Amino acid sequence: MQPQRRQILGTTVNGMAVDKLVDVRMTLADFLRDELGCISVHLGCEHGVCGACTILADGLPVRACIRLAVQAEGCDITTLEGIMKTALGGEIGESFVSHFAMQCGFCTAGFAVSLYHVLQQPEMISDADLQEVLGGHLCRCTGYLDILEAAQDLRHRCQGRWHKER
Structure with missing residues (x-):
């Protein structure tokens, strides 16, 4: 051995x-x-x-x-612990709560980390891009629609604004 x-x-x-x-x-x-x-x-x-x-x-x-x-x-x-210390992390959390984008919460951190990454990109992303990013995660509770709506809301409010947080 x-x-x-x-x-x-x-x-x-x-x-x-x-x-x-x-x-x-x-x-x-x-x-x-x-x-x-x-x-x-x-x-x-x-x-x-x-x-x-x-x-x-x-x-x-x-x-x-x-x-x-x-x-x-x-x-x-x-x-996610590090992300939640940032302004964008706080906005992601608020959006998930306001859109009821989580239930059991098991998958939420992975979705939030991926959204944090994509929202820091200086170029505007499309709905198809968001769906591709979110499609790389599995959720057994929400059915994805609320998560997509939270992501779309975040994109409209934050896109490109946060790329300096890196």
């Missing part, structure tokens, strides 16, 4: 530098949840399909359940 291999992971999570010894087989989702307490990173399918574990790595959405923690070496990671 071989001993477990561990290595130091140096990354930034929600603006804070992190240096931790991790098992080289630990997923990024498990690292964020279990080691750092980022409970918004949900584990649904653990195959990268449902989107519940979506985070931003160097500003791009990634599925934390199919990425190893050690692959985040040197990355700037942002979870």
Whole structure:
């Protein structure tokens, strides 16, 4: 039996530098949840399909359940906890509440992270673009219409205004 291999992971999570010894087989989702307490990173399918574990790595959405923690070496990671500290994060939360875009809430963080990313783009996005972004996430409760309406409302109020928050 071989001993477990561990290595130091140096990354930034929600603006804070992190240096931790991790098992080289630990997923990024498990690292964020279990080691750092980022409970918004949900584990649904653990195959990268449902989107519940979506985070931003160097500003791009990634599925934390199919990425190893050690692959985040040197990355700037942002979870919903970090996003909610921003003005745009607050607007996303308000829009989801006002449009009843969540029920059980399990998938909400993944949707919010993806919307945060797309709303920071300087170019205007279409309804088809929003549907494509949201279509990469699975929700078993809402039927997507309320989530799409919240996203469309956010786009009309915020599009391009927030790209400086990066």
